[in-house]
Amino acid sequence: MPQPGAGGFGMNWADVGRIIGAAAPTVGTLLGGPAGAAVGALVSSALNAPNDPEAVSTILATNPDAMVKVQELQTNAKVQLQQLAVTAENNRLQAEAAQYAAEAADRDSARKLAAAQPRDIVRPVVTGLILLGTLLIIAAVFMGWNKEILTDPTASLTVGTVIGLWFGELKQVMGFWFGMTKESQKQNAAITEFAVAPGTVTRTDK
Structure with a gap:
């Protein structure tokens, strides 16, 4: 059974960061970032609490002096x-760079395999279908085709998911044929996120 603050359904360090953010903004911000676990350990130690977000939040809610100790931590442990x-x-x-290098090596291996099979038509056909489907999606969105589906709160979620997956495949196809820089990878991710965000391509009613 998942334990609170340990990847389960309980409170996490980012939640604690929001609680103390007004009183100790530096600590609050760090708790919500990649250093959250390490900073959480410092906060727990300062409060003489178990290294657990749920326990820390309980002390913050019940002990008036707890927030003062967190502020002191922010001042004394700034470095x-x-x-x-x-x-x-x-x-x-480093993890991001390693992942990109692995993906680049995988694409390079696929290109070498394709070069060794000059009569292979599968890759060009798949590329053509992906590009054609992308053009149809763009046309459908900007010309208002199937507007009823796009504005339906239930159907729009499915449509948005499909569009997101499709643009993900488009990114892979473009990366295979033309290469992909780290920045272009981020741009493609941003475009895909835009495509599936409520209020852009799809819509959800409140």
Whole structure:
């Protein structure tokens, strides 16, 4: 059974960060970021609490002096908090770079395989179908085709999911044939997110 604050359904460090954000903004911000677990351990230690978001939030709610201790932590451990933030960000960037390198190697391997099979028509046909489908999706959205489906709160969720998956495949196809920089990968992700966001291509009623 999932434990609170440990990936289950309970409170997490980002929730604690929102609680203390007004009184200790630096600690609150770090709790909601990649250094959240490490900063949470510092907060727990300062409050003499178990290293658990649920326990920390309970102490913050019941002990008036708890928030003062968190503010003191923010002042006294400023350098340590900055180091944790920098370390967490470096780890995130390294993981992101490693993932991109793995994806680039996979695309390069696929290209070499395609070059060794000059009569293969599967890849060009799949590419053509993906591009044709993308053009039809764009036309359907901007020309108002099937407007009833796009504005229906239930159907729009399904449509948005399908569009998101389709644009994800388009990204892979374009990356295969033309290569993909790290920035273009982020741009494609942003375009896909826009396509499935309520109020853009799809709509949900409140």
